Amino acid sequence: MTENTEKPVSKLEIDRPNDFKFRVAYDVYSRAWDENGSDGARLKLNELILSLSKSEGDYSGFYAQIHEYRRDLASFKSGRARIETQRKRDWQKTDARDRRNSRHR
Numbered sequence: 243m244t245e246n247t248e249k250p251v252s253k254l255e256i257d258r259p260n261d262f263k264f265r266v267a268y269d270v271y272s273r274a275w276d277e278n279g280s281d282g283a284r285l286k287l288n289e290l291i292l293s294l295s296k297s298e299g300d301y302s303g304f305y306a307q308i309h310e311y312r313r314d315l316a317s318f319k320s321g322r323a324r325i326e327t328q329r330k331r332d333w334q335k336t337d338a339r340d341r342r343n344s345r346h347r
Contacts, residue, residue, distance in 0.1 A: 251284040256295050267294055267304055274311040283311055 253275050258264045271291045278284060290307055293299045 251281050251288065253284075254288055254291055256291065258295075263301060264294070267291070267301060270305070270308060270312065274308055274313075277313045278311055287311060 253272070256268060258268075268291065271287055275284060275287055278287070287308065290299075290304055294301070294304045
C-alpha cells in the first residue's frame with residue numbers, strides 16, 4: 243500500500259534589507275500567505291515571490307497576479323477625497339444660531 247505523503251508548502255524567507263520595493267512586495271506576499279490556507283494558492287504565491295526575487299518579473303505584474311489572493315484590498319482607496327470647507331463667518335452664524343436654539347428648548 244503506497245501512501246501519498248506530500249511535504250507541506252512552506253513560507254519562503256527572502257530578505258533584501260536594502261531593496262524597499264521588494265520588502266513591500268514581500269510583506270504583501272506574507273499577508274496573502276497567512277490569509278490563504280490552500281496548498282495550491284500557497285504554491286502560486288511562492289512562484290510569484292520567487293520570480294520577483296530572481297528579477298524575472300516586474301512589480302506591476304507581481305501585484306496584478308497576487309491581486310486574487312489578497313483580502314486586505316479594502317484598506318486602499320484610490321482617488322481624491324472631497325473636503326467640504328466653510329467660511330469662518332458662516333460657521334460662526336450657524337454656531338450662534340444652534341447655541342441660541344439649544345438655550346430656549
